Amino acid sequence: MTDPRPPAEDADSAPDRLEAEAFIWIERLDAGAMTRPELQAFKRWQGRSQAHAAAFEQAKRQWHATRPALSALLKADPDKAARHARLARQPAHQPSRRAFLGAAVGMATVAGIAVAKPPLGLWPSPSEWAADYRTGTGEQRTVTPADGVAVVLNTRTSVKRKDGADGRAGIDLVTGEAAIDLEREGRPFVVAAGVGRSLASAGRFEVRNLQDQVCVTCIKGRLSVEHPAGTRSLQSGQQVIYSRQRVGDVVSVDTAIISAWRDGELVFNQTPLAQVIAEINRYRPGRVMLMGDSQDRRPVVGRFRIAVLDEALLQLQHAFGLSVRSLPGGVLVLS
16 A cells, blocks of 8 residues: 655645654554555654654544543433434445546555545545635635635635636635735636625725535625526625525625724624634634534634634633543543
């Protein structure tokens, strides 16, 4: 077996790739199904450098810290346990050897098994690794995919360049959140996300693609959102949400709250606690797990600095009387 090698990229994101590879090896080792050649391939990978060895040790600590919390979560929530069991029974995808050795998919496979939906989101999926631009946890980055267009990528965001046959520039937001600033009037810039796409010639808008749901917000100017179920026109201060099956109605929103992340803040206004924790997990290394359904819908009002999210968690702990259990690897269990 050939051990997975990451595709060439800038040095800043290399540790992120090592972390992803380490988690894939951890999962394979934990399953107890390693053949002798596969075990030899793992040993070669682990011994390739001190960075490889350190990434594996860190992944091992986090993996063993997360598993007890996951077990407790499944015991406390029968619905989540049933869904987890269904996913576990699904057959794994078996790519060809060419696919295994390919840059993006090969990096995210071990023993020919593609990890399409990593458990607890501990590492990026193969589609994310294939992106032209990508940010890690807590990272923001500005790219210029076309003249006069600035795209700010929020945390854990993956984007592919997507230039249409008609000459219109654009991107495909694979996952995450992006703010698009169009400096001057010109040809429509296209942002594809899920089954829909957003088009604007000037102004500023934001697109968020998470958990099979896309949210488009017009911050300044106007834009059009095209979906198989219909087209929506947005003006400043308006938003629309769509899924694969349907597109919602246009609603008015507070754009200052929507765009707060660009100023390094997260703002919540009567947001259910479970959603707040999910949002914090996008920016914070490790994992925060909220136990008990009774806590999920409790509303949160607050403004938190992204740079010090552990302080936000401390505030939530005191505000809701939560107990906190700290586990290795940055895992926190709130109950």
